[in-house]
Amino acid sequence: xxxxxxxxxxxxxxADMCVxxxxxxxxxxxxxxxxxxxxxxxxxxxxxxxxxxxxVYFNAILREWLRSNxxxx
Numbered sequence: 690x691x692x693x694x695x696x697x698x699x700x701x702x703x704a705d706m707c708v709x710x711x712x713x714x715x716x717x718x719x720x721x722x723x724x725x726x727x728x729x730x731x732x733x734x735x736x737x738x739x740x741x742x743x744x745v746y747f748n749a750i751l752r753e754w755l756r757s758n759x760x761x762x
């Protein structure tokens with residue numbers, strides 16, 4: 690499935706998608722943090738329509754955006 694951002698969604702794990710998108714060897718270093726996040730209902734509906742791995746796709750979308758828009762701290 691091709692997302693509007695150009696990211697290809699699949700059933701691969703988040704670590705696999707990270708490697709595929711960025712070539713980074715993060716399989717060993719990725720860990721999930723549980724956070725509370727409010728999303729507009731249309732955004733949540735669209736993400737959940739991607740299937741049971743929607744959170745993996747959401748992480749990939751955010752990671753790609755961050756790669757394209759580096760945050761300066």
